[in-house]
Amino acid sequence: MSESTHSNNERNPFTKPGFIISAALVVALIAAVVVIFFLPKADSTAGPTPATSSAGTFPVPSKSADTAGESVCGLPSSTETALGAAPKSKWELVGKMAAPTDPKTFGPGVTDDSGFRSCFAHSPTGALYAAMNAAALGSSGSAELEMKLADKLLVSGPGRDAAMRETKAGTRSSGNNTTIQVQGFLIKSYTAAEATVDLAFKTDTGALGHSTLSMRWMDGDWKVKPTDDGVTFSNVSQLRDLSGFIPWAGI
Secondary structure (H helix, E strand, O other): OOHHHHHHHOOHHHOOOOOHHHHHHHHHOOOHHHHHOOOOOOOOOOOOOOOOOOOOOOOOOHHHHHHHHOOOOOOOOOOOOOOOOOOOOOOEEEOEEEEEEEEOOOEEEEEOOOEEEEOOOOOOHHHHHHHHHHHHHOEEEEEEEHHHHHHHHHHHHHHHHHHHHHHOOOOOOOOOOOOOOEEEEEEEEEOOOOOEEEEEEEOOOOOOOEEEEEEEEOOEEEEEEEOOOOOEEEEEEEEEEEOOEEEOOOO
């Protein structure tokens, strides 16, 4: 590998561990424009990458956690296991990112005074809304919201512990004026206990990328499963286009 390539890879956020939430995804997608030749390129004829299991270490969910359908705030559950079309969504800005909201059906059923959003329906649409709202909370630029995200919406384990430490230490991505917005999704897998959500994003400079979030249903809500080093987004890569994704956007 040349010195120039090595230098670019060192600066490439795709290769760095850490508490990667939506703010870092902004940086990663911007980097897709700058270091395009050093990143994996999605085949324009291929769909999103197959779902992979999380590398994180987690306790095995109990039977009750697998089967309990009612959300902590009483949102309805569903026996559906797939989502083949985009839901008709109302969108609200969380920081600079649009997030879906349906507090009576899919969530967030609870929004506190700081703007922290939680409680989603036990359904494929609820998992999608939870993943997208977690992304938006992470992009808000608010230290308080980032701490609540790590504390309340990550599955307990080494990854959550790492995320809490880094958030308390102020180890967050540096801010910038570039924003990203969701452009599409794919529910890659879904059971009553876990879901894998693939989200496609576009920066305001036109770069396309996607990333997956692994979700677990526990304590009456969907939570994000981070890897052991605190990474919440996985399989971040560039996209040539949105082939294979279901179009879904608020802005």
